[in-house]
Amino acid sequence: MERKRTVIEDVDRGVYDIKNADIAAYKSEAGLTEAIIRDISREKNEPQWMTDFRLKSLEIFNSKPVPTWGADLSELNMDDIVTYVRPKSDMKASWDDVPEDIKNTFDRLGIPKAERESLAGVGAQYDSEVVYHSIQDNLLKQGVIYTDMETAIREHEDIVKAYFMKLVRPQDHKFAALHGAVWSGGSFVYVPEGVEVKFPLQSYFRLNAPGAGQFEHTLIIVEKGASLHFIEGCSAPKYDVVNLHAGCVELNVKEGAKLRYSTIENWSRNMYNLNTKRSIVDKDGTMEWVSGSFGSRVSMLYPMSILRGERARCEFTGITFAGQGQYLDTGSKVIHAAPYTTSNINSKSISKDGGHAFYRGLMRVTPGAHHCKSTVSCESLMLDNLSVSDTLPIIELANDDIDIGHEAKIGRISDEAIFYLMSRGISEVEAKAMIVRGFVEPITKELPLEYAVELNQLINLEFEGSIG
Amino acid sequence: MYNKTLLDRILVQSKNKEQGQESRRISFERYEKEEFPIWKRLKIDKSTLPDYQKYNNQKTLMYRQEGLHVTPIHSQEVIFSNELLDKDYGPSIKHRTLTEAFSNTGTYISVDEGIEITEPIIIQLPLDQDNPLLLDHHVIHAKKKSRVVVVLDYRDDNVDGFHNGVVNIIVEEGADVQVIKLQNFSKRSTHIFSGLALVKRDGKVTFNSIDLGSTLAVTDFSTYLQEENSEGVVESIYLGDGKSKMDLSYNMYHEGRRTKSSILVKGALLHEAHKVFRGNLFFSKGAKKASGSEQEYVILLNDTVKSDSIPALMCQEDDVQGEHAASAGQVDENKLFYLMSRGLTEKEAKQLIIMASFTPVIDQIPIEGLQEMLEKEISTRLSS
Amino acid sequence: MSKLLLKIEGLRAQIDNKEIIKGVDLEVHAGEIHIIMGPNGAGKSTLAYTLMGHPNYKVLGGHAYLEGENLLEMKVDERAKKGLFLSFQYPEVIPGVTVENFLRTAKNAVDSKKQSIVAFNMLLKEKMATLGIDESYAKRYLNQGFSGGEKKKNEILQMKILNPKVAILDETDSGLDVDAIRVVAEGVNQFANKDNAMIIITHYKKLLDYIKPDYVHILKDGQIIQTGDIGLAATIDEEGFAGVNTN
Structure with a gap:
């Protein structure tokens, strides 16, 4: 069978690529200095402890080397990153009050529509600040807090202080330290004991300014027996300069609580996505990650679950699609730190047109964590031999009373499968697209509907290029 | 200790042919440039080497056969091609080049074209009071369509032994080589082993590692499937007990088309034993229709054992099949x-x-x- | 004589540089059922794959026409659209693609028109019922976790839905128990009509208890060495392929 090669300069990402004029109200100088940090903190009117925290983080940032494993970060010059860009709008509670161009951006991304139809609350961040936030009244009455981080510090300082960067510490790595120093925006969610949030909350992060960084902080606390589904969406239009995203997500799942965290990252291909996500799960708690990584030039993202209470469990369902010029290094980390904990990791990756997909995972069982169960499955699909696909799952066991299974597969679409579908009248291009959609199906069915549609469109788009 | 003076002394005393001498010098240069490794996972970061001494304990058991040539290493005009010396293999380049430069025993085995050696060649390399240091370097050269089985038998007499071995295997067109490493040192000995196989068209190499002893056992075996239809097999078993530490690393480099590889590792861990398994399948661009699989199964028998597994698939060619499976439990x-x-x-x-x-x-x-x-x-x- | 659907002339084909089909001639008219029998390695499956256009099978010579159009120049999907169908001996498993979604896509492609989902689902339900396939199979991934019998029934279901002019059944009966063979045979009989034709490749005579062929061909060493009626199949059953007159 003749094999055709797709050549697309960059995927037409439609609405994601529409950019607005860069007219920010305030911009910090490029590069990172103590003065800039103090500026940010003053501008935000923060309590002293936060200013101190930022400065301490800056110190750590300066003392840590850029990681040498994984992605090539040599083109990422910290001095070029405008760390703080505040849009010309304060936070609004009604879309009507959001400036026209920003509102149009979110309209095109379908956020207000989704809010009306299927969400219990929405947050929208534009560059460094949250421009819109809403939450259903009934949730407010039950004590659910869903707001931007800046407001959270003002109104719920005690809670924030108790949890902020305790799970991801600035000492952990260079970009966690950077985040601690310059973080801005993000979401804060607090679900009180026993409250079940039936519809998802969604925060959408949009980076508009060229050469900027986005450092949103997401802090979620789901108290005993409560449950929540949180959706995070990210995108940015394409610019020629390097953009940096070094967000941080800290998820606290208390006894018997349940949290599902769904993410679709579709950053433009000039983005360095160096995000840190971590969750800690107490007794009988459940953490579910659903993660799609499609965009960015470089991603290094390894969501970690620390199962610290007995019978805590976590699931990770992830898909990575690396196209031309992309290096996507992702994977799930699980620490079984208590007995009877279970984890289930299911990761799929596709590489195409010279893209490089790297699965780098960790599954660790600590000495006291007996009766743990874990299954890890990694499947990689290569669509041509210009691309690269690597799988490196690390398994560390310090206990015997466990049940661990792991499997990984790598390969391309089988010619026999294509032949079978074509023998039923389906064209070669459609046959391939169909097989790829089938490959990601276990993941797409876990995604919120609009994201599942988006993923399928992305696959179709990738294959349309090879027609003719 | 392991310096130029020692090297010169060895070169003078040994009956090495010029080419063998030259290869020792080349390896020595590299040895001097390299640093001793830090084995982070095993928490070993110091490498004290015992003083150099001669080893006079090697015994080779074999049946003489036409077309089979077995001589001491370096006594022949052995082809130490740049390829053998330059390839990256072994758990640490420092240890490997140490033995390449200062080997105190070793065998060169060559099998002529079309010759099948029916009985295994058994090389016994025991450590004892008088011979506690073993730096052995063996080269096995199987010419076209030949066949040979070699057993390397490492044991000790309950001494504080140190073993650092190197094996090079060249498998020419259609040849078939099996090397079995049997390691049953006492808990007082250290065992480090670097293996390299270069496999040509239709050739096959099988490496069996049986690791039962030693306080520290480090094995790294790299198979380069250089030409079409070549095959590499690793089948290994290990038993870790006491406080022993083990690092087993098997690498398959698929370079030719239709190359095949499989790694099967089975082990059991007791007491406070700590094992690290690394399995790497590399598929180079152009290795079309290649297939490789790695499987690792470990039985854990005490709650104080440690077992790390790092299986990797590194792939630059889409027209391949790579698979990995692992399981661990009681x-x-x-x-x-x-x-x-x-x-x-x-x-x-x-x-x-x-x-x-x-x-x-x-x-x-x-x-x-x-x-x-x-x-x-x-x-x-x-x-x- | 009724309309000529498939015409094969001096077809020669190879796989892995080995010639397997060494000159096959065959004419199949509308309303006919042909049986091809032969020993292992005779080239039966190769003939089927070559006609369907499998990329690993290379045509060395000869011709094949479907309703006068040159099959051998067409891509695999074009052959299907022209009305050729192959029931696979070992149907592929396609994870993540449901039977329903797959068949609707195929049906739309073969008919070159988009059918409404509702209308299609009604058709699917009806055809599944005739084959005794549970409705839940529509939502299952194509052939994933299907038993041997379920896979074969699924092939017959596809044939019924896509409604080809010429259907080749490659050992659809192999590995099936008597009940499954009967279901498959019933499916074949329901499908066969005066406008279409079938070529049934089989190893066993069992299927012929249920299907009445017009012709039985013996394929041996890449050539059709004998053609007869159902009586020929009986000879083979008693005497094996060695009993066939090769002169």
Whole structure:
């Protein structure tokens, strides 16, 4: 069978690529200095402890080397990153009050529509600040807090202080330290004991300014027996300069609580996505990650679950699609730190047109964590031999009373499968697209509907290029 | 200690041919440039080397046969091609080049075209009071369509031994080589082993590693499947007990088309043993229709053991199949219960289950008495 | 004589550089059922794959026409659209693609028109019922976790839905128990009509208890060495392929 090669300069990402004029109200100088940090903190009117925290983080940032494993970060010059860009709008509670161009951006991304139809609350961040936030009244009455981080510090300082960067510490790595120093925006969610949030909350992060960084902080606390589904969406239009995203997500799942965290990252291909996500799960708690990584030039993202209470469990369902010029290094980390904990990791990756997909995972069982169960499955699909696909799952066991299974597969679409579908009248291009959609199906069915549609469109788009 | 003076002394004393001398010099240059490794996972960051001394304990058991040439290493005009010296292999370049430069024993085996060596060549390399240091370097050269089996048998006399070995295997067109490394040192010895196989068209190399002893056992075996239709097989078993540390690393480099590889590792860990397994399948661009698989199964017998596994698939070619599977856990409770209900003691039942897990590997190894020896070893260690 | 659907002339084909089909001639008219029998390695499956256009099978010579159009120049999907169908001996498993979604896509492609989902689902339900396939199979992934019998029934279901002009059944009966063979045979009989034709490749005579062929061909060493009626199949059953007159 003749094999055709797709050549697309960059995927037409439609609405994601529409950019607005860069007219920010305030911009910090490029590069990172103590003065800039103090500026940010003053501008935000923060309590002293936060200013101190930022400065301490800056110190750590300066003392840590850029990681040498994984992605090539040599083109990422910290001095070029405008760390703080505040849009010309304060936070609004009604879309009507959001400036026209920003509102149009979110309209095109379908956020207000989704809010009306299927969400219990929405947050929208534009560059460094949250421009819109809403939450259903009934949730407010039950004590659910869903707001931007800046407001959270003002109104719920005690809670924030108790949890902020305790799970991801600035000492952990260079970009966690950077985040601690310059973080801005993000979401804060607090679900009180026993409250079940039936519809998802969604925060959408949009980076508009060229050469900027986005450092949103997401802090979620789901108290005993409560449950929540949180959706995070990210995108940015394409610019020629390097953009940096070094967000941080800290998820606290208390006894018997349940949290599902769904993410679709579709950053433009000039983005360095160096995000840190971590969750800690107490007794009988459940953490579910659903993660799609499609965009960015470089991603290094390894969501970690620390199962610290007995019978805590976590699931990770992830898909990575690396196209031309992309290096996507992702994977799930699980620490079984208590007995009877279970984890289930299911990761799929596709590489195409010279893209490089790297699965780098960790599954660790600590000495006291007996009766743990874990299954890890990694499947990689290569669509041509210009691309690269690597799988490196690390398994560390310090206990015997466990049940661990792991499997990984790598390969391309089988010619026999294509032949079978074509023998039923389906064209070669459609046959391939169909097989790829089938490959990601276990993941797409876990995604919120609009994201599942988006993923399928992305696959179709990738294959349309090879027609003719 | 391991300096130019020592090298010169060895070169003067040995009967090495010029080419062998030159290869020692090249390796020495590299040795001097390299640093000793830090084995982070095993928490070993110091490398004290025992003083150099001669080794006079090697015994080679074989049947003479036309077309088979077995001589001491460096005594022949052995082809130490740049390829052999430049390839990156071994757990640490420092240790490998140390032995390449200062080897105190070793064998060169060459099999002529079309010759099949029917009986395994057994090389015994025991450590004892007078010979506690073993730096052995062996080269096996199987010419076109030849066939040979070589056994490297490492044991000791309960001394503080140090072993650092290197094996190079060249498998030419259609040849078939099997190398079996049997390591049963006492808990006082250190064992480091670097293996390299270069496999040409239609050739096949099989490496069996049986690691039963030593305080630190580090093995790294790299197979380069350089030409079309070549095949690499690693089948390995290990038994870790006491406070032993083990680092087993098997690498398959698929370069030619239709190359095949498989790695099968089975092990059991007791007491405070710590094992690290690394399996790497590399598929280079152009290695079309290649297929590789790695499987690792470990039985954990105490809650104080440590078992790390790092299986990797590195792929630059889409037209390949790569697979990895691993599992870890205790002896299956149901099996244990079943066997005990038939009157076996728990120890006997466990021993039987571990042996059953090893059987697929043992069956491939043409050494008489291996099964009995393993049974005895497992039984002894389960009792301690 | 009724309309000529498939015409094969001096067809020669190879796989892995080995010639397997060494000159096959065959004419199949509308309303006919042909049986091809032969020993292992005779080239039966190769003939089927070559006609369907499998990329690993290379045509060395000869011709094949479907309703006068040159099959051998067409891509695999074009052959299907022209009305050729192959029931696979070992149907592929396609994870993540449901039977329903797959068949609707195929049906739309073969008919070159988009059918409404509702109308299609009604058709699917009806055809599944005739084959005794449970409705839940529509939502299952194509052939994933299907038993041997379920896979073969699924092939017959596809044939019924896509409604080809010429259907080749490659050992659809192999590995099936008597009940499954009967279901498959019933499916074949329901499908066969005066406008279409079938070529049934089989190893066993069992299927012929249920299907009445017009012709039985013996394929041996890449050539059709004998053609007869159902009586020929009986000879083979008693005497084996050695009993066939090769002169």
